[in-house]
Amino acid sequence: xxxxxxxxxxxxxxxxxxxxxxxxxxxxxxxxxxxxxxxxxxxxxxxxxxxxxxxxxxxxxxxxxxxxxxxxxxxxxxxxxxxxxxxxxxxxxxxxxxxxxxxxxxxxxxxxxxxxxxxxxxxxxxxxxxxxxxxxxxxxxxxxxxxxxxxxxxxxxxxxxxxxxxxxxxxxxxxxxxxxxxxxxxxxxxxxxxxxxxxxxxxxxxxxxxxxxxxxxxxxxxxxxxxxxxxxxxxxxxxxxxxxxxxxxxxxxxxxxxxxxxxxxxxxxxxxxxxxxxxxxxxxxxxxxxxxxxxxxxxxxxxxxxxxxxxxxxxxxxxxxxxxxxxxxxxxxxxxxxxxxxxxxxxxxxxxxxxxxxxxxxxxxxxxxxxxxxxxxxxxxxxxxxxxxxxxxxxxxxxxxxxxxxxxxxxxxxxxxxxxxxxxxxxxxxxxxxxxxxxxxxxxxxxxxxxxx
Amino acid sequence: xxxxxxxxxxxxxxxxxxxxxxxxxxxxxxxxxxxxxxxxxxxxxxxxxxxxxxxxxxxxxxxxxxxxxxxxxxxxxxxxxxxxxxxxxxxxxxxxxxxxxxxxxxxxxxxxxxxxxxxxxxxxxxxxxxxxxxxxxxxxxxxxxxxxxxxxxxxxxxxxxxxxxxxxxxxxxxxxxxxxxxxxxxxxxxxxxxxxxxxxxxxxxxxxxxxxxxxxxxxxxxxxxxxxxxxxxxxxxxxxxxxxxxxxxxxxxxxxxxxxxxxxxxxxxxxxxxxxxxxxxxxxxxxxxxxxxxxxxxxxxxxxxxxxxxxxxxxxxxxxxxxxxxxxxxxx
Numbered sequence: 001x002x003x004x005x006x007x008x009x010x011x012x013x014x015x016x017x018x019x020x021x022x023x024x025x026x027x028x029x030x031x032x033x034x035x036x037x038x039x040x041x042x043x044x045x046x047x048x049x050x051x052x053x054x055x056x057x058x059x060x061x062x063x064x065x066x067x068x069x070x071x072x073x074x075x076x077x078x079x080x081x082x083x084x085x086x087x088x089x090x091x092x093x094x095x096x097x098x099x100x101x102x103x104x105x106x107x108x109x110x111x112x113x114x115x116x117x118x119x120x121x122x123x124x125x126x127x128x129x130x131x132x133x134x135x136x137x138x139x140x141x142x143x144x145x146x147x148x149x150x151x152x153x154x155x156x157x158x159x160x161x162x163x164x165x166x167x168x169x170x171x172x173x174x175x176x177x178x179x180x181x182x183x184x185x186x187x188x189x190x191x192x193x194x195x196x197x198x199x200x201x202x203x204x205x206x207x208x209x210x211x212x213x214x215x216x217x218x219x220x221x222x223x224x225x226x227x228x229x230x231x232x233x234x235x236x237x238x239x240x241x242x243x244x245x246x247x248x249x250x251x252x253x254x255x256x257x258x259x260x261x262x263x264x265x266x267x268x269x270x271x272x273x274x275x276x277x278x279x280x281x282x283x284x285x286x287x288x289x290x291x292x293x294x295x296x297x298x299x300x301x302x303x304x305x306x307x308x309x310x311x312x313x314x315x316x317x318x319x320x321x322x323x324x325x326x327x328x329x330x331x332x333x334x335x336x337x338x339x340x341x342x343x344x345x346x347x348x349x350x351x352x353x354x355x356x357x358x359x360x361x362x363x364x365x366x367x368x369x370x371x372x373x374x375x376x377x378x379x380x381x382x383x384x385x386x387x388x389x390x391x392x393x394x395x396x397x398x399x400x401x402x403x404x405x406x407x408x409x410x411x412x413x414x415x416x417x418x419x420x421x422x423x424x425x426x427x428x429x430x431x432x433x434x435x436x437x438x439x440x441x442x443x444x445x446x447x448x449x450x451x452x453x
Numbered sequence: 454x455x456x457x458x459x460x461x462x463x464x465x466x467x468x469x470x471x472x473x474x475x476x477x478x479x480x481x482x483x484x485x486x487x488x489x490x491x492x493x494x495x496x497x498x499x500x501x502x503x504x505x506x507x508x509x510x511x512x513x514x515x516x517x518x519x520x521x522x523x524x525x526x527x528x529x530x531x532x533x534x535x536x537x538x539x540x541x542x543x544x545x546x547x548x549x550x551x552x553x554x555x556x557x558x559x560x561x562x563x564x565x566x567x568x569x570x571x572x573x574x575x576x577x578x579x580x581x582x583x584x585x586x587x588x589x590x591x592x593x594x595x596x597x598x599x600x601x602x603x604x605x606x607x608x609x610x611x612x613x614x615x616x617x618x619x620x621x622x623x624x625x626x627x628x629x630x631x632x633x634x635x636x637x638x639x640x641x642x643x644x645x646x647x648x649x650x651x652x653x654x655x656x657x658x659x660x661x662x663x664x665x666x667x668x669x670x671x672x673x674x675x676x677x678x679x680x681x682x683x684x685x686x687x688x689x690x691x692x693x694x695x696x697x698x699x700x701x702x703x704x705x706x707x708x709x710x711x712x713x714x715x716x717x718x719x720x721x722x723x724x725x726x727x728x729x730x731x732x733x734x735x736x737x738x739x740x741x742x743x744x745x746x747x748x749x750x751x752x753x754x755x756x757x758x759x760x761x762x763x764x765x766x767x768x769x770x771x772x773x774x775x776x777x778x779x780x781x782x783x784x785x
Contacts, residue, residue, distance in 0.1 A: 037550070040581045041574070047587040052510020118507035119542045147458045160461045167462060171469055175477075186542030190534045191481050193543045198477050206469075235454055242465055246472030255520035256545055257534040262480050328522055332549040399549075406525045408731050409549045413579050414668070 003098065004091040011093030012077035013363035016356050018101055019070025020441045025108060026066050027431040029058025034427050038420040048112035056123040057111040063121065063203055064132065065104045067348050071211035072100075072139065074355030075162035077363055078218045079143055082159050083150035089142040096138035103131035117177075117185035119192075121200045126182040133179070136170040157234040161214035164238075168206035172199055190258050197249035205245030208348040212311075213237075213280055215355040216304055220284050223294050223301035229286035233279050241276035244269045251322040255331060270322035277315035284308055299374045303354030306382060310346030314339065328404060334416065335396025338389045345385055345430070353377070353437065360441065366448030373440040377433045384429030391426060395419035489535030491605035502599025505592055507544070514582070516546030517555040517603070527730040530556060536605065550581055556604040559611020562619055565724040566597040568687035575672045575684035576724070618722025626690035633690070634701045641714045649753040650709025652735065653766055654742040662743025665736050670744075673724060678748030688724045695748035702749070709753050712741035 005011075035042050036051040043049045080087045087093055106128040110116070116123040124132075143163050147155070176199020177185050178192075186192045221228050228234065250258060250266035288295065288305070295301040317339055321330050330336060357374045361367050368374060395416040402412040454460075495503065506512070518532035532555060537543055546553075561569075568575050570593045573582035585593060601612050625636035638646055652658060666674075673692035675682040680694035702708050716737045719727030728737065745752035 036583060037581055040583060044584045045587045050509060050583045050585075050587075052513050052583070053508075055510055055513050114508035116508060116510070117542065118510075118512060118544065120512075120547055144458075144462070155456050155458070155461065157456075160456055163458075163461060164465050168465065168469055171466065172473075175473065181541075184541045187481075188539050188541040188543075189484070189486060189537045190543060190545075191484055192541060193545050194480050195477060196543070198473070235456070238456075239468070242468045243472075246469055247476050250476065252547065253545070255522065256518050257532045257536070259480055259484065262476060265476060331520070332516060332547070334548075336548065403526065404522070406527075406733075408526055409552050410577060410579065411731055413550075413581060417579075 004094045006090050008086055008090065009077060009363040011087065011090055011097050012073045012359065014094065014097045015069050015073025015076065015100075016359060016363065017073075017441055017445070018097065018104075019066055019068075019073060019352060020356060020438050022061055022065030022069060022104055023434045024438045026058055026061035027427075027434045029054045029061060030427055031424075031431055033058055034420070034424040038417070038424050047114070053112045053114055053116075056116060056120075057108060059121060060107050060111065060124055061104065062344060062349075063208070064107070067208055067344060067352050069100060069104075070352035070356055071208065071215065071348065072166075073363075074215045074218075074352065074359050075165065075211050076139065076143065077359045078158050078214060079162050080146055081362075082152065082156045082218070083146060084152040085146060085150050087142060088145035088149050092138050093142045096135045096142070099131050099138065100135035103128045103135060106131065119186055119196045121203055122177050122185060122196060126179070126185065129173075129177050129179060129185070133170065133174055136166060136173065140166050140170050156217075157228070157231075157238065158214040158218040160238055161210040161217065164242075165207055165210035165214065168202070168210070168242075172202045172206060175199065176202065190256065193253055193256060194250060194258055194262065197252040198246075199249070200252065201249040202246065204343055204348075205241070205248070208344065209241065209245070212307065212348040212351040213241075215351050216280075216284060216308060219300060219304050219354060219358050220308075221287050223298045223304075224288040224291040225294065226287055226291060229283050233283040237276045237279035237283065240272070240279065244272040244276060248273065248322070254322075254324055254327055267322050267324070271319045273315060274319055277311065281308060281312055299368075299371050299378060300354045300356075300358035302375075302378055303350050303357065306378070307347050307350035307354060310342050310350060310385075314343040314347050317342075329400035330396060331400075333396040333399035333403075334392045334419070335400065338392030338396060341385065341392070342389050345381070346389070350381070353381070356437075356441070360444055361448075361451060364445055364448065365451055365453075366444055367451060369440050369443035369448050373436055377437045377440070380429045380433030380436065384426045384433065387426035388423055388430070391419045391422040395423070484534060486538060487535050488538045489533040489605075491607045492535055492538050493605045493609070494539065495602055496598075498595055498598045499602040500599075502595040502597070502602075503544075505588065505596050506599055507542070509583075509585070509588075512544045512546045513548060514546075514550035515552065515554045516549050517544045517553065518546075519553055519555055523553070528553075528556075530607075554600060554603050556607065558601045558604040558608025559613075559615055561726060562615040562722060562724060563594075563597050563601070564688050565684075565726070566600060567593060568684040568724070570596060571687065572683060575682065575687075577669075578672050579668055615722055620722075622690050622720070622722045630694075630697050631701070634693075634697065637693070637715075637720065638703055638711060640720070641711050645710040645714040646703045647707050648710025648713075649707060649756040649759065650713075650738055650742050650745070651759070652738040652742060652754065654746050654752045654754045658739045659743050659746060661736065662739035662741070663747075665732065665740040666743055669728060669731065670740065678744060684724070690723055692724065695744055698749045702753075706751075706756050707753050708745045708749060709738065709741050712744060713737050716740065 032043060032049050032054045033051055076087060076093055107124045110125050111123055115125050117125060143166055147163060176195060178187055178195065187195055247269035248266045250262045251270050254263050295305045320326055321339065357368055398415050399412045402415060519528045519530060521531050565576060570585045572584050573580040602608055625633040671682060673682040673684045674680055674695065678695035680692040682692060685691050703711060717727060717729045719725050742752045742754060
């Protein structure tokens with residue numbers, strides 16, 4: 001194995017496999033967090049497992065390690081295939097993969113040791129962020145050169161989204177992390193919160209979402225064996241996503257001391273998010289609705305279809321919970337945690353896993369070791385996440401109602417204790433799913449039946 | 454519309470730039486950086502404590518801004534932009550598994566914080582907070598300094614008040630139980646000190662009081678009310694031994710109003726917090742009855758003076774001028 005391999009699809013394969021490995025790591029952070037929210041003394045006085053240290057490790061490794069790398073792997077497979085060419089710079093893409101993994105290793109070690117910049121989703125220390133940015137810029141270069149040297153004139157919608165996702169992330173990532181302040185990674189005062197949430201919501205909106213949509217646009221018509229329904233809808237979805245998603249960060253700060261006009265914009269654009277979401281989903285639905293049976297027979301198709309359903313749920317919930325009247329009951333409590341999990345694991349994570357099982361044979365030249373295991377992973381994650389979502393939503397509404405009725409945060413704790421137990425139980429299904437998936441990936445690479453060329 | 458590379462790349466960059474300009478750069482340039490009336494810079498120790506606060510992820514459970522709707526929970530000051538001047542990074546937070554800390558400075562004395570950081574369940578039995586023993590006492594003191602600074606000038610005033618009364622309370626404690634209990638009682642206004650508990654100490658009330666005691670009081674005052682709870686070792690003056698109130702009650706009989714006042718407002722300078730935000734009035738009367746009945750040996754419910762019986766009281770007060778119908782039981 002060469003570190004900077006020139007073998008076709010080697011970078012895509014390594015990105016996908018890295019994503020599966022980081023999923024297995026990241027869920028452990030979730031496990032340790034969930035245990036402490038149920039039984040805080042279980043892991044007592046183990047400094048690197050303390051809740052406030054493993055929680056950011058969990059979120060960062062899920063966002064950038066698991067979902068980010070897996071989507072990226074699928075994306076850099078899709079682009080050259082759709083352009084009928086090879087990746088223009090396989091070695092550079094491999095270099096990007098190593099640098100990206102180095103960023104994740106630094107993140108995974110430094111956060112539990114207490115080295116953090118303390119801003120949500122921007123906790124990683126400067127070296128990790130610098131490495132991640134280098135990895136993104138390398139990929140951006142490779143993808144741009146691939147597009148410019150393409151043999152297919154037409155750019156399919158998936159290509160827009162993959163190139164866009166990498167380009168936009170490379171643009172907002174250094175801004176949101178205030179990388180010209182390497183020590184704190186922050187600005188001062190309430191302004192810092194505005195910068196942070198511009199960045200924080202763009203991780204979902206301009207990084208995970210476009211890459212996930214790109215994969216859905218690529219895989220779903222293939223599984224359905226039907227052409228994409230509408231080019232016009234693709235266009236509307238693409239440009240409205242960009243126009244609305246970039247404005248909504250301040251909906252995290254509706255009750256905070258930031259300007260009212262900014263809050264108003266964020267709420268209007270949050271509701272406006274229904275346009276790109278519905279456009280994309282309607283386009284995919286009209287493409288697939290006559291051949292839904294194919295999706296029950298294809299495990300990757302199943303993952304991606306489920307991802308689309310979670311996307312619908314996430315993005316109906318999102319606009320609603322941006323409304324101040326709804327936030328009276330949902331702000332600051334577990335409702336939001338439930339929402340975050342269906343967005344990242346339900347929507348983009350399920351699509352990333354679908355991309356993994358769909359692309360892995362293409363990039364490794366071997367059939368998936370066991371589609372039954374992949375199917376088992378699908379059900380473990382689906383059932384675990386459904387339970388997780390229901391339980392946290394109930395817990396959140398319970399907290400919200402208690403607070404609105406004048407109870408203190410402390411008084412509401414016994415009310416949510418049973419849900420914290422159920423959340424741990426649901427989470428364990430997801431964790432098992434992550435390890436079943438990793439095992440299946442490793443076995444595919446080692447023992448998968450070679451595909452005859 | 455033909456989506457060539459230049460449209461996708463340059464077009465989308467224009468949209469992002471426009472958004473970044475309007476919702477990030479414009480507010481950055483237009484938000485006032487003037488400090489609020491409570492703002493002050495942090496000291497060197499407080500700054501170090503703040504770094505520990507960040508390093509241990511305290512922000513994931515503790516927000517640092519009072520929202521307009523928190524008024525219902527007893528908040529009295531909504532967060533202002535000027536409160537956050539120079540705070541880099543901001544620590545507004547996004548979730549509350551613990552209380553908001555933006556105005557927490559001086560709500561408790563330092564020894565309460567020590568006990569709470571070392572084992573949060575010693576002072577708040579249902580807390581989900583991790584223990585911070587692993588940081589060591591020095592870092593716990595730095596964290597305490599930081600938390601005591603939250604609320605700026607308002608916190609400074611509250612901390613000074615804690616320190617003043619801490620000296621008085623410790624001096625009183627050192628003069629023995631007779632003196633210190635008398636001192637404690639002298640800090641409660643007459644009308645409260647000589648007030649019997651107006652609520653019946655019936656089975657339901659005592660059960661409610663017992664639950665409140667377990668959720669709020671047991672960590673310091675202990676399961677048998679002798680003041681030897683888990684937190685006691687770190688607290689000075691130590692928590693009150695309720696059994697020592699026997700024979701030392703005001704007028705030899707009153708305890709209800711006295712306890713109500715102390716639970717509601719706390720005893721500043723000691724680790725006894727105020728519970729007016731956590732407990733509504735009926736629960737405070739119930740826990741007063743529970744403590745009196747179980748640890749002091751008598752409750753002053755049905756000690757004069759009293760007014761009309763409330764209509765729910767069963768059985769009625771036998772000293773009032775009416776009797777239950779013949780053949781039915783009466784009396785407490």
